[in-house]
Amino acid sequence: MAEQENVKPGADDQQxxxxxxxxxxxxxxxxxTFDSEDYGKSYVLLYPESASDDEELEIQAFSFTPDANGDASQxxxxxxxxxxxxxxxxxxLNTFLADEDED
Known part of the structure; x- marks a missing residue:
């Protein structure tokens, strides 16, 4: 099971x-973004900027090496x-989406 210590919603509009x-x-x-202690990696989940609110999002996932600020964009x-x-x-991702639906 992944540790979700650093789940950071994209509120700061990183692109x-x-x-x-x-x-x-x-x-x-x-x-x-989130970190997994099990795999010793950081992960980022992305969706196309051009996606409209009424269409289903195609989400991409990658592991990444964060910069000094924990940023995925650098x-x-x-x-x-x-x-x-x-x-x-x-x-x-499913846990994140379920939590968003509750809000």
């Missing part, structure tokens, strides 16, 4: 630009390739 294999850039908004993003790690990230 990250992702570049695909063809060199196309797309701006993403940080949904939230460092490198790494793909999550382990199935167990993906399951943990999905569990944290």
């Amino acid at each position: 990250i630009t992702l570049i695909d294999d063809k060199g196309n850039e797309e701006l993403y908004q940080v949904l939230f 460092g490198d993003l790494y793909p999550i390739e382990d199935d167990d790690e993906w399951s943990m990230v999905e569990e944290v």
Whole structure:
């Protein structure tokens, strides 16, 4: 189970630009970041900045190395390739979304 000590909703409007294999850039908004003691990593969940409020969001997840301020927008993003790690990230996301629905 992941420790959710540092779950930080994207209230500070952090944005990250992702570049695909063809060199196309797309701006993403940080949904939230969290740390996992089990995996010894920090994670960031993103959604496209261009998404409208009435459409289903395509959420991207990456591990990252935070900067001195714990920021995800200044460092490198790494793909999550382990199935167990993906399951943990999905569990944290589902908990976050359930908590948001309660508010």
